[in-house]
Amino acid sequence: MKKGFFSFVLSLILILSLSFSSYASTNTENVIDDNSSIVQIYEEGMEITELEEGIFEVKFPLIKTEKSEDIVNQSVAVGSITFTLYGYTNNIQNLYNVVYVIRASEPVNGIMGNLTITNTSILFPTTYFQQSINRSFPATTLYYGDAGNVVIPYEVKQVRLNFRNSRMYFLSYGWTSGINLSSLHNVN
Numbered sequence: 001m002k003k004g005f006f007s008f009v010l011s012l013i014l015i016l017s018l019s020f021s022s023y024a025s026t027n028t029e030n031v032i033d034d035n036s037s038i039v040q041i042y043e044e045g046m047e048i049t050e051l052e053e054g055i056f057e058v059k060f061p062l063i064k065t066e067k068s069e070d071i072v073n074q075s076v077a078v079g080s081i082t083f084t085l086y087g088y089t090n091n092i093q094n095l096y097n098v099v100y101v102i103r104a105s106e107p108v109n110g111i112m113g114n115l116t117i118t119n120t121s122i123l124f125p126t127t128y129f130q131q132s133i134n135r136s137f138p139a140t141t142l143y144y145g146d147a148g149n150v151v152i153p154y155e156v157k158q159v160r161l162n163f164r165n166s167r168m169y170f171l172s173y174g175w176t177s178g179i180n181l182s183s184l185h186n187v188n
Contacts, residue, residue: 079104079168079176081111083161085150085185094154094188098129098147098161102168107139110169113178116162117150120184128152128159139171152187159185 082101089095102111117129129150137143152159166178 077104077106077170077173077176079108079170079178081163081166081168081178081181083115083147083163083181083183085117085159085161085187087187089149094152096150096152096187098150100145100147102143102145104141104168104170106173107141107171108143108168109139109171110134110136110175111145111167112175113166114162114164115147116164117152118160118162119156120158120160136169154188157186157188159187161185 080103082103084099084101085096086099087093087096089097098115098117102108112134113132115129115131115133116127119126119128129148131148133145133147135145137145161181161183163181166181167175168178169175
């Protein structure tokens, strides 16, 4: 009996240890901006800022080089996308509208990526929303988009929003890959 219980505990520990993601170490620098929020700047030039609890803004640079008379000039285009869940859509308590805001330093006219919303469980994840986003819009530096609606059960208090394989189309540079976004959002 003890041997079976001990084997069960070791198996559970092994499963839990394998389910946690490992992260590569990168050099980051924490900076406090004008609004007293912490901004993490990664060595590649990416910035991640928590705007509100569970709402993050990610800026990723694109460096374009132009060679002119052996002088290299660099210009940087920065774009960010912020996702928000708005509750009580159509006066239904657990129906949420998923919206996003794109801000860019230079005109963009397209975005692509895979958006999923799941619960926060490691052992039993449940997907509530999964959609591939491929939007074109008139060139702008500020764009508001609607990704759709999601029903989240009443008993769920927090969800994880993931935006993977993100890309933005800058008119000057073309398609630019972004980082994978993952943020927690409080609901219900």
